[in-house]
Amino acid sequence: MHVAVLMGGWSAERAVSLTSGNGVADALESLGHRVTRIDMGRDVAARLAEAAPDVVFNALHGSPGEDGSVQGMLDLMGLRYTHSGLATSVIAIDKQLTKNELVPHGIRMPAGLMVASESLYAADPLPRPYVLKPVNEGSSVGVAIVTQEGNYGSPIGRDADGPWRHFDRLLAEPFIKGRELTVAVLGGAENGRPLAVTELKPRSGFYDYDSKYTDGLTVHICPAQIPAEIASSALAMAVKAHRVLGCRGTSRSDFRWDEEHGEAGLYLLEVNTQPGMTPLSLVPEQARHIGMSYAQLVQRIVDEAMDGGSAA
Template identity: 65%
Template sequence: MIMKKHVAVLMGGWSSEREISLLSGQNVAQALKEAGYHVTSLDMDRDVAFRLKEINPDVVFNALHGTPGEDGSIQGMMDLMGICYTHSGMATSAIAIDKVLTKKILTPENIPMPEGVIVSSDSLYQRDPLPRPYVLKPVNEGSSVGVAIIDKNFNDGQPIREDQIGPWQKFEHLLAESFIKGKELTVAVMGDKALGVTELRPSHGFYDYEAKYTDGLTTHICPADIPLDIAEKAMTLACKAHQILGCKGPSRSDFRWDDEAGLEGLFLLEVNTQPGMTPLSLVPEQAKQLGISYQTLCCMIIEEALILSSDNCFNEAEMAGQSG
């Protein structure tokens, strides 16, 4: 009998998305155990390098969300340690979590994204950086953490007050983007193939962190009830962004679509290299629509990481042989 690989599921950490990461990791660990893998669950702390060396897994399933698990830090550490891991690598992760850097790379490649500008939070108390409505968001946080929409009625049309609760109180600088009215769409990509398009309809407000992870606050329409040409364009753009950024494993691209503007109204907001794997998460939901179970999806992610790791080892050995 051939033994399955030893998988360490890395979760938790100390980011603002810790609880969601724990939920993702717990679900992944259970699915992999049921699939026959030897699984060790690891709640990341400051001794993570020592603990990974002690565990010595064949592969790490990275179920972390936010920093430092999504920004390239953990990826760089595991690269130095020679550990195989799932999802995107160091450079891709560092770029994708930075919304400004992502915009600089993707917009020259004809991927439409909203116009944006970096502003100091202090400047918001004097004037609006863009015509209303506009969106304020942290430069390098995921899952709509700290996102605020400033519309014409906000604060009776006056500049933001220092005592008003919002991301300006927590972050020194923010990205201000033009608000795109219309529908919220998302596309999961796995193995350079788009899985589908989901429309997200929050019961109130917009698709923020609470709406993403609170059962009943958002309706998922999967597949999205949108024209075929819009769905095809969203999937094409998601695959293109995935490839340009060098994503591995699953990624998720989030869009806004102004349905009054047709094809010209579709805009990519961001690419998430560590999409959630909770019961409410979008990647498993889209995979299910294609007949891919949650357990199978987790196994696919593991197997892709192992194959890519083997390919890298083969290439390095071949280069060493040539240089010798």
């Protein structure tokens, strides 16, 4: 097949996307496919039209590659593409819309509220500790944990560096103490299967952007050494979120587990519809755990896109 791999772009996750995209392209070439690598610019539609691929592998992270914009363009061009479609992407990139969609289906998520960043200089929106995050960024970009002992001030000082200086509005959530877990799901909305539960143990701080993409800063335990009922619950919640949102290709659901409260302490934080495909990424790692190589994983995602990924 002729596969165009979309990567790069101009989001805060550009560097990660380039690593993902080049890894995918190398794997496809090793399988004998013809590959066109496209570092997405404003001329992306013209470059895709010129390439005329059989399918597009969407290796973009963040906006506009993960928020429905590129998906809508590909739909209009009649190109098949990997990962979730327009409507799913619009909802899943927005953490508040994701809550609105999943919580009514019985999926436990932290209660949250949208706050104006300017209001944080007058008072805390929630009792400390709490988390502030942009509503539509991935890879923990712009996440801040506000604690009693933190150096942001009380209330947050105008001179304190944090997401309030870069985003007009933020999502505030109670901080869920405990352990960081994640589950990848592979396949379409109706036939998606969970791969494994991984526990993430940052060597310092929390699982932020640097911890995710710097070798040696986070220990991955796959499968997670947790009680069977917690693992089963995490797997089931990830599959249900994948199905309810209408994901396809792959998704990755991130959790916090407060072990003092058993199953009631397991909370889904967010669903990533285009998880990373870098050497440190979690989806390839979980695929290896079930005996699937990186190249086999890439081929599986492409095959699904050819079977049902938009109109061609």
